[in-house]
Amino acid sequence: MVTLTIDEQKVTVPEGTSVLEAAWKIGIDIPSLCYLKGLNEVGTCRVCVVEIEGSKTLQASCVYPVTEGLVVRTNTPKVLKARRTALQLLLSEHPQDCLSCYRNMNCELQALAHRFNILEIPFCGEKKEPPNDDKSVAVMREPAKCIRCRRCIAVCSEVQQAFVYSAVHRGFDSMVSPAFGLSLDDVACITCGQCANVCPTAAIHEPDNTKEVWEALHDPEKWVVVQVAPSIRVTLGEEFGLPIGSVVTGQLVAALRRLGFDKVFDTDFTADLTIMEEGHEFLEKLKNGGPFPHLSSCSPGWVKYCEHFYPEMLSHVSTVKSPHSMFGALAKTYHAEKIGVDPARMVVVSVMPCTAKKYEINRPEMTDSGFKDVDVVITTRELARMIREAGLDFINLPEEEFDEPLGIASGAGLIFGATGGVLEAALRTIYELETGKEFPLPQYEQSLRGMDGLKEAEVEMPQGLIRVGIAHGTGNAKQILEKIKAGEKYHFVEIMGCPGGCVGGGGQPILSFRRGWEGSMDYRMDRADSLYKAEQELPYRKSHENPEIKKIYREFLGHPLSEISHKLLHTSYTARSRYPQKVVD
Amino acid sequence: MQEEKEKYRRLAALLEKYHGKAGELINVLHKAQLIFGYLPQKVQICVADALGVPISEVYGVVTFYSLFNTEPRGKYRISVCLGTACYVKGAGSIMEALKENLKVDEGGTTKDGLFTLESARCVGACGLAPVVTINGNVHGRMTADDIPELLERYRKEAKE
Numbered sequence: 187m188v189t190l191t192i193d194e195q196k197v198t199v200p201e202g203t204s205v206l207e208a209a210w211k212i213g214i215d216i217p218s219l220c221y222l223k224g225l226n227e228v229g230t231c232r233v234c235v236v237e238i239e240g241s242k243t244l245q246a247s248c249v250y251p252v253t254e255g256l257v258v259r260t261n262t263p264k265v266l267k268a269r270r271t272a273l274q275l276l277l278s279e280h281p282q283d284c285l286s287c288y289r290n291m292n293c294e295l296q297a298l299a300h301r302f303n304i305l306e307i308p309f310c311g312e313k314k315e316p317p318n319d320d321k322s323v324a325v326m327r328e329p330a331k332c333i334r335c336r337r338c339i340a341v342c343s344e345v346q347q348a349f350v351y352s353a354v355h356r357g358f359d360s361m362v363s364p365a366f367g368l369s370l371d372d373v374a375c376i377t378c379g380q381c382a383n384v385c386p387t388a389a390i391h392e393p394d395n396t397k398e399v400w401e402a403l404h405d406p407e408k409w410v411v412v413q414v415a416p417s418i419r420v421t422l423g424e425e426f427g428l429p430i431g432s433v434v435t436g437q438l439v440a441a442l443r444r445l446g447f448d449k450v451f452d453t454d455f456t457a458d459l460t461i462m463e464e465g466h467e468f469l470e471k472l473k474n475g476g477p478f479p480h481l482s483s484c485s486p487g488w489v490k491y492c493e494h495f496y497p498e499m500l501s502h503v504s505t506v507k508s509p510h511s512m513f514g515a516l517a518k519t520y521h522a523e524k525i526g527v528d529p530a531r532m533v534v535v536s537v538m539p540c541t542a543k544k545y546e547i548n549r550p551e552m553t554d555s556g557f558k559d560v561d562v563v564i565t566t567r568e569l570a571r572m573i574r575e576a577g578l579d580f581i582n583l584p585e586e587e588f589d590e591p592l593g594i595a596s597g598a599g600l601i602f603g604a605t606g607g608v609l610e611a612a613l614r615t616i617y618e619l620e621t622g623k624e625f626p627l628p629q630y631e632q633s634l635r636g637m638d639g640l641k642e643a644e645v646e647m648p649q650g651l652i653r654v655g656i657a658h659g660t661g662n663a664k665q666i667l668e669k670i671k672a673g674e675k676y677h678f679v680e681i682m683g684c685p686g687g688c689v690g691g692g693g694q695p696i697l698s699f700r701r702g703w704e705g706s707m708d709y710r711m712d713r714a715d716s717l718y719k720a721e722q723e724l725p726y727r728k729s730h731e732n733p734e735i736k737k738i739y740r741e742f743l744g745h746p747l748s749e750i751s752h753k754l755l756h757t758s759y760t761a762r763s764r765y766p767q768k769v770v771d
Numbered sequence: 772m773q774e775e776k777e778k779y780r781r782l783a784a785l786l787e788k789y790h791g792k793a794g795e796l797i798n799v800l801h802k803a804q805l806i807f808g809y810l811p812q813k814v815q816i817c818v819a820d821a822l823g824v825p826i827s828e829v830y831g832v833v834t835f836y837s838l839f840n841t842e843p844r845g846k847y848r849i850s851v852c853l854g855t856a857c858y859v860k861g862a863g864s865i866m867e868a869l870k871e872n873l874k875v876d877e878g879g880t881t882k883d884g885l886f887t888l889e890s891a892r893c894v895g896a897c898g899l900a901p902v903v904t905i906n907g908n909v910h911g912r913m914t915a916d917d918i919p920e921l922l923e924r925y926r927k928e929a930k931e
Contacts, residue, residue, distance in 0.1 A: 349825030354834045365830040769812045
């Protein structure tokens with residue numbers, strides 16, 4: 187342990203701690219901008235500078251390690267002036283369009299300008315005006331708003347290992363960009379949106395699709411159906427100031443109804459269906475002796491990662507569509523017929539924690555209903571904006587229930603929102619189908635749940651011992667795939683594109699400046715815990731017990747892996763290059 | 772076409788030696804540039820693939836160092852020294868004269884592929900200021916008026 191003095195207060199912290207973290211520990215709020223604990227500790231923005239006794243120049247506290255007896259001052263006139271200057275320089279080349287900015291009121295740069303009472307920007311000079319990159323349907327870039335903090339580079343390269351971004355050019359021309367200055371759409375971007383989640387400004391965000399939803403809702407000719415992903419009910423409340431992980435299922439349903447959706451359904455229903463299809467797909471493989479491992483397919487970010495970086499593994503990926511895609515295909519066939527609505531005038535909207543799903547719905551394969559299966563995907567953040575715009579008092583809305591039949595789901599469907607949830611849900615069903623006994627969950631809870639990057643377990647089945655694995659974040663996926671390529675045997679591996687699974691999705695509320703990155707894994711944990719708690723209150727906890735699932739097989743699909751299931755609920759994948767396709771061709 | 776194939780053959784031979792050696796990136800890019808005269812995107816991808824470095828990072832390095840070019844260079848590379856000594860002795864007007872004569876901007880290459888115009892920060896010949904180097908040959912105490920004749924000499928040489 188090391189003891190130092192910050193602003194006349196003594197503090198004792200472990201060796202290796204930064205001055206910034208030490209100060210935060212005792213309630214001294216040194217401002218920071220580029221810093222994200224454990225992810226981006228580079229000292230580029232100079233906003234966190236402090237005076238250190240014996241040092242001639244100011245030091246960036248985020249990268250200055252504590253030493254015994256260090257004397258630090260965080261609020262001297264020299265420090266304050268330097269911080270103001272750093273901010274004013276950043277602002278001098280920043281577009282001054284806060285009022286019409288995507289991140290208005292949720293921008294770290296704006297918050298600092300406010301905190302430092304920046305009322306004028308004395309510097310004026312040349313401004314770069316790089317064009318926006320709006321070619322990708324999933325992630326949009328406004329490079330003019332980039333402050334070059336490099337968080338996006340860190341998350342994309344270190345956590346996701348997709349390596350889309352790099353710092354390019356030098357000096358005044360330096361900027362963050364994909365290779366060759368190309369659009370995100372033209373490089374091996376997996377569209378996970380993690381970069382948007384950590385961006386302190388609006389330099390990276392999802393394209394806004396709320397307008398399309400409003401238009402559909404206001405069109406009397408359209409029958410507009412909405413489905414909500416499992417994780418939305420434990421994150422949306424954060425947008426309205428509720429504690430992290432608050433469960434707002436009832437308010438969510440009520441809000442969607444008030445926005446004007448004709449039916450409010452639950453993607454958890456098709457998560458249950460996923461378990462039926464994928465579970466049987468896996469059981470078939472067990473019967474036929476492989477090929478193993480069987481890899482999950484619910485996460486379109488992971489699927490695209492696999493297409494770009496591990497195309498040789500695509501034959502192992504389940505052919506089952508992601509739950510919301512299944513939903514779209516069923517809504518416009520089974521459900522449309524049932525309620526007598528022409529699918530041509532049906533609009534399916536998905537509220538997702540995910541930017542990759544904006545990409546997914548535009549894949550040419552996702553038209554098995556004869557129409558675009560899902561018409562629009564909006565993120566948790568976009569839904570929050572619609573709710574605000576409609577003037578709903580979200581927190582105080584009376585709780586309401588999802589509509590039937592596509593709104594009935596089991597707890598197994600609900601836990602899809604957390605890393606490990608899909609595999610746990612699958613085990614609850616396949617174990618019981620094969621052994622006739624309930625899956626002994628308590629014995630496996632520790633190994634299947636939680637935020638460890640890689641998790642695994644062994645389960646005794648009548649066919650023998652099966653080894654299952656779980657990875658979340660494509661960097662962890664890479665680790666487990668390399669193990670598999672090196673010969674390690676797994677039977678079933680769940681992979682989620684985002685760290686934490688959907689609760690940490692690229693479309694979730696941005697909390698990067700509520701807490702640091704390690705803290706952010708905590709918030710994923712809080713959200714996941716809420717899912718597991720909410721699940722316990724549901725009447726059914728296994729997908730195969732969901733009465734509406736039984737009914738849809740009886741009335742429409744026949745049995746899992748039937749011909750019609752294959753037509754509507756399964757898909758195929760495309761090997762893609764990890765290099766820009768245009769250049770490779 | 773044949774010439775291009777030969778260049779890629781030489782690149783492949785080079786990359787074989789550096790397979791998986793991410794730490795040799797700058798060295799390998801430099802050698803690749805000696806083969807091609809510049810670093811086309813395809814060559815950057817070949818280097819990335821062989822060394823196991825992400826293409827975004829390769830591109831970051833290529834654009835960071837002024838040593839590397841991503842566009843084909845002319846037969847003659849004209850470099851105007853804009854260091855302090857040359858600058859106060861009128862290097863700015865020399866640069867302007869070159870831009871006008873060659874009809875290119877700084878960094879550009881003439882349509883006939885003959886000249887590339889660049890600037891340098893002090894070539895260490897301040898006694899000869901202002902200095903222009905062409906393919907490494909130093910031309911000292913230049914004036915804007917000397918430019919047409921100087922370029923003419925190289926155009927003639929190229930024809931021969």
